[in-house]
Amino acid sequence: MFSIRLKQLTxxxxxxxxxxRRYIKLNTNENPYPPSPRMQTFLAAADMDLLRRYPDxxxxxxxxxxxxREGVRxxxxxxxxxxxxxxxxxxxxxxxxxxxxLLFPEHTYSFYPVYCDFYGIxxxxxxxxxxxxxxxxxxxxxxxxxxxIYPNPxxxxxxxxxxxxxxxxxxxxxxxxVVIIDEAYIEFGGESAVMLTAEFPNLLVVKTLSKTWALxxxxxxxxVGQPDLIQALYTVKDSFNSYPVNALTQKLGVxxxxxxxxxxxxxxxxxxxxxxxxxxxxxxxWKVMPSSANFLFAGKPGVSGKAVxxxxxxxxxxxxxxxxxxxxxxxRITIGTDRQMQRLTAxxxxxxx
Amino acid sequence: MFSIRLKQLTxxxxxxxxxxRRYIKLNTNENPYPPSPRMQTFLAAADMDLLRRYPDxxxxxxxxxxxxREGVRxxxxxxxxxxxxxxxxxxxxxxxxxxxxLLFPEHTYSFYPVYCDFYGIxxxxxxxxxxxxxxxxxxxxxxxxxxxIYPNPxxxxxxxxxxxxxxxxxxxxxxxxVVIIDEAYIEFGGESAVMLTAEFPNLLVVKTLSKTWALxxxxxxxxVGQPDLIQALYTVKDSFNSYPVNALTQKLGVxxxxxxxxxxxxxxxxxxxxxxxxxxxxxxxWKVMPSSANFLFAGKPGVSGKAVxxxxxxxxxxxxxxxxxxxxxxxRITIGTDRQMQRLTAxxxxxxx
Numbered sequence: 001m002f003s004i005r006l007k008q009l010t011x012x013x014x015x016x017x018x019x020x021r022r023y024i025k026l027n028t029n030e031n032p033y034p035p036s037p038r039m040q041t042f043l044a045a046a047d048m049d050l051l052r053r054y055p056d057x058x059x060x061x062x063x064x065x066x067x068x069r070e071g072v073r074x075x076x077x078x079x080x081x082x083x084x085x086x087x088x089x090x091x092x093x094x095x096x097x098x099x100x101x102l103l104f105p106e107h108t109y110s111f112y113p114v115y116c117d118f119y120g121i122x123x124x125x126x127x128x129x130x131x132x133x134x135x136x137x138x139x140x141x142x143x144x145x146x147x148x149i150y151p152n153p154x155x156x157x158x159x160x161x162x163x164x165x166x167x168x169x170x171x172x173x174x175x176x177x178v179v180i181i182d183e184a185y186i187e188f189g190g191e192s193a194v195m196l197t198a199e200f201p202n203l204l205v206v207k208t209l210s211k212t213w214a215l216x217x218x219x220x221x222x223x224v225g226q227p228d229l230i231q232a233l234y235t236v237k238d239s240f241n242s243y244p245v246n247a248l249t250q251k252l253g254v255x256x257x258x259x260x261x262x263x264x265x266x267x268x269x270x271x272x273x274x275x276x277x278x279x280x281x282x283x284x285x286w287k288v289m290p291s292s293a294n295f296l297f298a299g300k301p302g303v304s305g306k307a308v309x310x311x312x313x314x315x316x317x318x319x320x321x322x323x324x325x326x327x328x329x330x331x332r333i334t335i336g337t338d339r340q341m342q343r344l345t346a347x348x349x350x351x352x353x
Numbered sequence: 354m355f356s357i358r359l360k361q362l363t364x365x366x367x368x369x370x371x372x373x374r375r376y377i378k379l380n381t382n383e384n385p386y387p388p389s390p391r392m393q394t395f396l397a398a399a400d401m402d403l404l405r406r407y408p409d410x411x412x413x414x415x416x417x418x419x420x421x422r423e424g425v426r427x428x429x430x431x432x433x434x435x436x437x438x439x440x441x442x443x444x445x446x447x448x449x450x451x452x453x454x455l456l457f458p459e460h461t462y463s464f465y466p467v468y469c470d471f472y473g474i475x476x477x478x479x480x481x482x483x484x485x486x487x488x489x490x491x492x493x494x495x496x497x498x499x500x501x502i503y504p505n506p507x508x509x510x511x512x513x514x515x516x517x518x519x520x521x522x523x524x525x526x527x528x529x530x531v532v533i534i535d536e537a538y539i540e541f542g543g544e545s546a547v548m549l550t551a552e553f554p555n556l557l558v559v560k561t562l563s564k565t566w567a568l569x570x571x572x573x574x575x576x577v578g579q580p581d582l583i584q585a586l587y588t589v590k591d592s593f594n595s596y597p598v599n600a601l602t603q604k605l606g607v608x609x610x611x612x613x614x615x616x617x618x619x620x621x622x623x624x625x626x627x628x629x630x631x632x633x634x635x636x637x638x639w640k641v642m643p644s645s646a647n648f649l650f651a652g653k654p655g656v657s658g659k660a661v662x663x664x665x666x667x668x669x670x671x672x673x674x675x676x677x678x679x680x681x682x683x684x685r686i687t688i689g690t691d692r693q694m695q696r697l698t699a700x701x702x703x704x705x706x
Contacts, residue, residue, distance in 0.1 A: 238364030
């Protein structure tokens, strides 16, 4: 009864989402602060025609608001049902096996190989440096490839690749192969590559409203690139699902883009909390990777990541452990409120050495 | 820069969605009545944590509410971002070319061949009878096929296949090939095949909340079938996008399933309006197909569907015209409120013969 395709899938496993809410949830990189208060006001008076009628399949107002915020034109913006869907459409549109494998980092967002299986795209993992950084010169040296995708900052390390390195890489890479930079966490300390899309027509930058904009529950992501890349994503969308972004989410996305002041404030708070929590971890003897994201990837020397995860879970705090060679000494800890991180610090202090 | 796959796509073209709202919109089969009033109440007090946190990737409460309404168990239900996404996942999961083409009616929902192109699935269109009905015996006679999909009632004709015919077909068809019945419009006068899923483990029934439940803007559809079919859909989802149904839509879906009384009332109103408008069309000399849906497929003898569409558009009323051989004598008219249909009747009366 099942297709051959189905049998080849190994699905992505999302972080635990316990529905009972008993935990301090520091495992899925959600924002600890609510979205812009304008959203509650909007929902309280929402026109029921928004529910009743099909949404705008071209996301007109939303793309305009995103374009304005990102400093590009609306025809350089595509939106989707979370950046996961945007990425999925991009894998379909831009990558096949013709020119070699798709390249991505050895340790990175674990959905990339899943998309490759889904569409039958060959891929090659490029090792990280011993300090877990990405060196794009390693990608440039690989003789043939169909394209490149990587998150900046990378996941789950949180480590940023500086923009000059990205420009250098794009200058050396084949201009007819698409490079996707997945900037889910860029607002927490990095410089976006969006401005480079003017210079490099093969660059697509993808962002999500799940982290900075605290809208994980509403599912909204977008891509910025030259119009022919964007048009390709619309073609894929219209061959899969004409209306992937519901009407309320389109409206909330506009409100998110327009309330820059509020989000600057919550983002700066998270950055301050992260840096101060990182100092606590160092004080406790932990190894902490330098993070430009809303999480820390860190490990306690001599203790496995799994042991830390289990111990914290038993104490009512969820963090994320990756059972993957090379990452088992670490856990990924989402930055919550100051109070949550103080509670976590206290638990870590009281853990046996 | 583009994949070979991309070049093979011919995207679906959705009905016009003018954003200026100047028209009486009878072109996309939206419900003319608002969704349950419980939804406005819910949204007015919505917890902002629903926006901030990732939604339940297993749709637990939603699937329970759907299961209760449909008289099945929750593990027999899958939900998606509109029935279009549910269908897309189902095409991936169940159909490939191994055993022959996928069968669907010559005239039907025009997204089916688009999904086939998207996933590279061979298909065969089975002609309708001269009276535009579907005869499932025609499908049973085709020597080899990978599966069957068709809407009941069919689109854009609105004609119903009676349930005994479906049971007869399923009894004669290969039990290891999936049959999908797309019941987008079933509540407007048909008998659902959901109860047949207990008897036929290869049957998947798909429904949408866009029509009966007036939630086109929120994007919600579901599938009912035996657990192994449902599990396959979850596997596809988790290889494409872990969280396709946003948190508010999951909640609104529960409210929709629970307010049966309200929806019985609006559905019965639409049925009455449809039947009375059909009589008006017959009085005006139109040919009207017998509809069990929330639309009529009808034509004015001697006048092309395109001419009717153009004339009505110029008068501020949108209907849908299909520029497809065999359908060009007709337009598809969504059933609106009594007042909207009276206005349309008046316009039709005043049109030149």
